[in-house]
Amino acid sequence: MDWITTVDHKKIAILYLWAGGLFFGIGGIEALLIRWQLIKPMNDFVDAQTFNELITMHGTTMIFLGVMPIIFALMNAVIPLQIGARDVAFPFLNALGFWTFLFGGLLLNLSWMMGGAPDAGWTSYTPLSGTAYSGTHGVDFYTIGLQIAGLGTLIGGINFLATIITMRAPGMSFMRMPMFAWTTFITSAIILFAFPAITVGLVLLTFDRILGANFFVPGGGGSPVLWQHIFWIFGHPEVYILILPAFGIISEVIPTFARKRLFGYSSMVFATILIAFLGFMVWAHHMFTTGLGPVANALFAVSTMLIAVPTGIKIFNWLFTLWGGSVRFATPNLFASGFIPTFTMGGVTGVMLASAPADFQFHDTYFVVAHFHYVIVGGLVMGLFAGLHYWWPKMFGRMLSETLGKWTFWTFITGFHLTFFVQHFLGLMGMQRRVFTYLPNQHFDTLNLVSTIGAGLMGIGTLVFLTNIIVTSKKPPDAGDDPWEDGRTLEWSIPSPPPEYNFKQTPLVRGLDAFWKEKTAGNKGMAPAEPIGSIHMPSATPLPFIMSVGIFIAGLGFMFSRDHFGSALVSFLFNNYIVTGLGLLITFGAMLMRSLYDDHGWHIEPGELEGR
Amino acid sequence: MTTTHAEPMNGGLPHEPEKATAEGRNKVLAFWLFLGGEAVLFGTLFATFLALRNQTNEGPAANDLFHLPLVAAATFLLLVSSLTSVFAIQAMHRNRPALLRNWLLVTVVLGLGFLGLEIYEFSQYVGLEKFGMTTSAFSSAFYTLVGFHGAHVAFGILWISLLIGQLAYKGLTTVTAPKIYVSAMYWHFIDVVWVFIFTVVYLLGKVG
Ligand code: HEM
Ligand SMILES: [Cu+2]
Numbered sequence: 001m002d003w004i005t006t007v008d009h010k011k012i013a014i015l016y017l018w019a020g021g022l023f024f025g026i027g028g029i030e031a032l033l034i035r036w037q038l039i040k041p042m043n044d045f046v047d048a049q050t051f052n053e054l055i056t057m058h059g060t061t062m063i064f065l066g067v068m069p070i071i072f073a074l075m076n077a078v079i080p081l082q083i084g085a086r087d088v089a090f091p092f093l094n095a096l097g098f099w100t101f102l103f104g105g106l107l108l109n110l111s112w113m114m115g116g117a118p119d120a121g122w123t124s125y126t127p128l129s130g131t132a133y134s135g136t137h138g139v140d141f142y143t144i145g146l147q148i149a150g151l152g153t154l155i156g157g158i159n160f161l162a163t164i165i166t167m168r169a170p171g172m173s174f175m176r177m178p179m180f181a182w183t184t185f186i187t188s189a190i191i192l193f194a195f196p197a198i199t200v201g202l203v204l205l206t207f208d209r210i211l212g213a214n215f216f217v218p219g220g221g222g223s224p225v226l227w228q229h230i231f232w233i234f235g236h237p238e239v240y241i242l243i244l245p246a247f248g249i250i251s252e253v254i255p256t257f258a259r260k261r262l263f264g265y266s267s268m269v270f271a272t273i274l275i276a277f278l279g280f281m282v283w284a285h286h287m288f289t290t291g292l293g294p295v296a297n298a299l300f301a302v303s304t305m306l307i308a309v310p311t312g313i314k315i316f317n318w319l320f321t322l323w324g325g326s327v328r329f330a331t332p333n334l335f336a337s338g339f340i341p342t343f344t345m346g347g348v349t350g351v352m353l354a355s356a357p358a359d360f361q362f363h364d365t366y367f368v369v370a371h372f373h374y375v376i377v378g379g380l381v382m383g384l385f386a387g388l389h390y391w392w393p394k395m396f397g398r399m400l401s402e403t404l405g406k407w408t409f410w411t412f413i414t415g416f417h418l419t420f421f422v423q424h425f426l427g428l429m430g431m432q433r434r435v436f437t438y439l440p441n442q443h444f445d446t447l448n449l450v451s452t453i454g455a456g457l458m459g460i461g462t463l464v465f466l467t468n469i470i471v472t473s474k475k476p477p478d479a480g481d482d483p484w485e486d487g488r489t490l491e492w493s494i495p496s497p498p499p500e501y502n503f504k505q506t507p508l509v510r511g512l513d514a515f516w517k518e519k520t521a522g523n524k525g526m527a528p529a530e531p532i533g534s535i536h537m538p539s540a541t542p543l544p545f546i547m548s549v550g551i552f553i554a555g556l557g558f559m560f561s562r563d564h565f566g567s568a569l570v571s572f573l574f575n576n577y578i579v580t581g582l583g584l585l586i587t588f589g590a591m592l593m594r595s596l597y598d599d600h601g602w603h604i605e606p607g608e609l610e611g612r
Numbered sequence: 613m614t615t616t617h618a619e620p621m622n623g624g625l626p627h628e629p630e631k632a633t634a635e636g637r638n639k640v641l642a643f644w645l646f647l648g649g650e651a652v653l654f655g656t657l658f659a660t661f662l663a664l665r666n667q668t669n670e671g672p673a674a675n676d677l678f679h680l681p682l683v684a685a686a687t688f689l690l691l692v693s694s695l696t697s698v699f700a701i702q703a704m705h706r707n708r709p710a711l712l713r714n715w716l717l718v719t720v721v722l723g724l725g726f727l728g729l730e731i732y733e734f735s736q737y738v739g740l741e742k743f744g745m746t747t748s749a750f751s752s753a754f755y756t757l758v759g760f761h762g763a764h765v766a767f768g769i770l771w772i773s774l775l776i777g778q779l780a781y782k783g784l785t786t787v788t789a790p791k792i793y794v795s796a797m798y799w800h801f802i803d804v805v806w807v808f809i810f811t812v813v814y815l816l817g818k819v820g
Contacts, residue, residue, distance in 0.1 A: 089638045089642065090638070090642065154649060158642055158645050158646055158649070159642075161642075161645050162638055162641055162642045162645065165641060166634070166637065166638055166641060192645060192648055192649050192652075193648065193649070193652050194652075195649070196649045196650070196652040196653035196656065197652055197653075197656045199653060200653055200656040200657055200660070201656070203756070204660065204752075204756065207745070207752065207756060208752075211745050211746070212745065212746040213745050213746060213752035213756070214667075214669065214746065214747075214748055214749040214751075214752045215660065215664070215749060215752050215753065215756075217749070220667075220669050220746070220748055220749055220752075221664065221667030221668065221669040221748045221749035221750065222664065222667065222749040222752070223663060223664065223667075223749070226660065226663055226664070230656060230660070233656075592774070595774065595778070595791070596778070598782075598787055
């Protein structure tokens with residue numbers, strides 16, 4: 001019950017972590033099934049339809065329901081602490097964002113049990129995703145499930161923007177803000193400007209499928225290429241929504257374990273902003289082969305390659321930070337250091353793909369699959385592992401086992417390169433993406449076997465990580481305030497896990513790496529910016545949960561509004577939008593309650609603070 | 613428009629009550645951000661409409677359908693309602709709750725008038741011209757863009773009406789003021805969107 005009604009950002013972080021972890025597991029199992037199917041030529045482990053469903057759900061789940069929520073988990077756990085705030089700007093909305101994400105994700109995954117999963121690829125290209133080629137409700141689960149989950153992301157983005165703009169501790173100017181807070185800020189801005197585009201895209205596709213509209217149906221005057229534009233105007237910035245937080249994590253972990261300040265802090269900030277800006281200009285590099293013409297292709301190729309410049313700046317700054325530092329390779333730093341070369345390789349193949357003429361050759365082959373997994377798994381997932389190992393003691397008050405952590409790292413990174421390095425060559429030799437099997441004796445056999453073995457190894461690495469979590473949770477709490485001993489930012493100046501109100505007294509920030517600065521000046525902790533006083537806290541509430549349940553019901557109702565059911569009553573309820581209406585009524589009712597009863601919250605008094 | 617806590621108090625209420633509390637200021641900021649997202653949302657819908665506006669699939673085209681006097685009347689109602697919502701906020705800043713309520717009521721009535729005309733317009737197209745959601749890519753884009761805006765208007769009417777109710781029973785306070793202020797921002801936003809719709813959909817449809 002406590003978990004359903006909580007509005008505490010630290011608990012919401014944990015909710016995001018468990019839910020994201022669950023979906024990550026599902027996506028991982030799907031990946032292993034795909035790889036099992038591809039282990040040998042002409043395999044019949046799954047049929048073509050199931051294979052399509054597996055790749056679609058794997059990609060969709062991983063991106064929207066696996067890694068994004070884990071990013072949000074870390075942001076929720078860390079950002080208020082790093083900027084010296086007691087909470088986020090809108091605790092209620094924070095909870096709402098989580099629950100809409102979860103119910104959207106559940107809806108999407110219900111498709112496995114309700115007559116077929118989406119099968120048009122995670123990009124849902126039309127006309128493949130239209131009713132003509134995709135006759136089950138699969139794609140409806142995709143459009144409506146993602147719509148609901150996307151709502152949660154948008155809410156989260158606005159919340160973090162407002163939090164970072166208004167809730168920084170006294171003295172923390174923007175140019176004294178930790179890099180992870182910076183990348184969260186920029187990521188949230190990208191979310192704000194990219195997600196509404198996919199919102200519209202999903203609405204249009206839903207209307208095509210359920211209301212018989214003609215947006216993407218050539219026979220009615222519609223344009224399939226329009227879908228690609230809308231999808232990628234969102235989709236390319238989405239890639240930066242994923243990778244920028246990883247950049248932020250790496251920029252926190254490396255200075256801590258090199259015991260040196262981040263090299264080129266301000267160039268890191270500007271590189272981040274530049275990447276975000278350029279990220280919106282390059283969407284058509286996914287569409288070179290749709291026939292945009294040489295001029296458009298050239299422009300998009302050049303603007304894509306430009307992004308390599310700020311990204312290169314970042315890579316060199318990390319290397320210069322490590323250079324000459326007294327580097328300690330604890331697990332977080334292993335992942336962070338492993339990130340650098342792996343991500344760089346993904347970047348190099350990215351520049352190769354950005355060359356339009358070359359892309360005509362690479363397009364829709366395993367070369368592309370290798371490229372984006374180097375970026376997303378070798379970059380983002382490694383970054384997430386670094387961040388999870390790094391902040392775990394802060395979140396849960398317990399140090400993860402270093403031995404198991406190192407096992408996780410070595411199995412995962414070995415498995416990763418085994419899986420995806422060979423796919424570059426498979427692609428160059430012409431193995432097509434999204435095809436459920438291949439003929440023997442095309443030189444594909446051995447490399448596919450290697451790839452599948454690698455995937456298994458990655459799975460083992462993940463299991464080691466799970467074991468680590470379980471073993472750790474059985475230990476008594478052992479983490480001090482600053483368990484890595486070289487913490488630089490504000491979160492390390494308070495207990496692990498932090499008390500409900502984070503900071504007894506709001507800290508006064510006197511420079512970049514605020515906590516490190518105090519430590520090197522010989523001070524015991526942060527100087528307070530205010531006297532001890534009564535602390536205002538928001539009250540717990542079930543309304544965000546109820547609102548999300550309502551949206552979930554409304555979504556299901558709308559999806560089945562054209563179906564005929566065995567029972568006349570059920571058909572009546574769905575066909576007349578009564579179920580949809582009921583769901584909306586629940587949501588709006590909860591909104592009304594929220595607006596009528598002002599939540600004055602409660603206070604923690606100084607006496608209670610001292611009692612600890 | 614600088615705001616500090618030290619501004620003259622007005623019968624117990626600060627001069628700009630919507631920005632008197634940290635929560636209020638956060639709300640206004642977040643709403644600006646939200647409107648940024650809304651701008652992208654409508655931008656995408658406009659782009660879609662522009663891409664598909666000539667794809668009539670042998671159904672009615674813009675030129676056959678649109679009746680400018682009707683649309684002009686609707687535009688007039690909505691523009692005036694934006695003005696009356698400005699008056700409402702001015703009344704709020706002068707701490708005149710009754711006047712505030714009345715201007716909000718006028719705004720709602722004008723909004724309802726706009727919505728009525730739009731419903732009439734749509735029903736004409738569907739009934740007389742056989743122009744429905746499924747007719748063509750143009751029709752789909754038209755109903756989606758204009759309908760999305762209409763749904764925003766309907767939501768705004770509902771929202772402001774509920775706020776009028778809250779005003780009656782909670783009075784004008786530093787809790788209700790930010791809500792009213794934000795709803796007025798929203799109302800201006802949908803008004804601006806309509807100006808674009810009037811130009812891009814209707815005027816452009818008539819001339820080109
Ligand atoms: C952890 C081990 C993983 C393995 C073994 C794996 C394997 C695969 C395979 C075999 C495909 C099918 C390629 C095709 O036929 O087109 C695929 C597609 C894909 N994967 Fe992964 N993957 C893994 C992790 C991830 C992660 C963490 C993400 C994202 C965060 C991800 C995102 C995608 C996407 C977006 C696609 C494209 C799906 C589509 O074509 O619609 N994968 N993956
Ligand atoms: Cu891209």
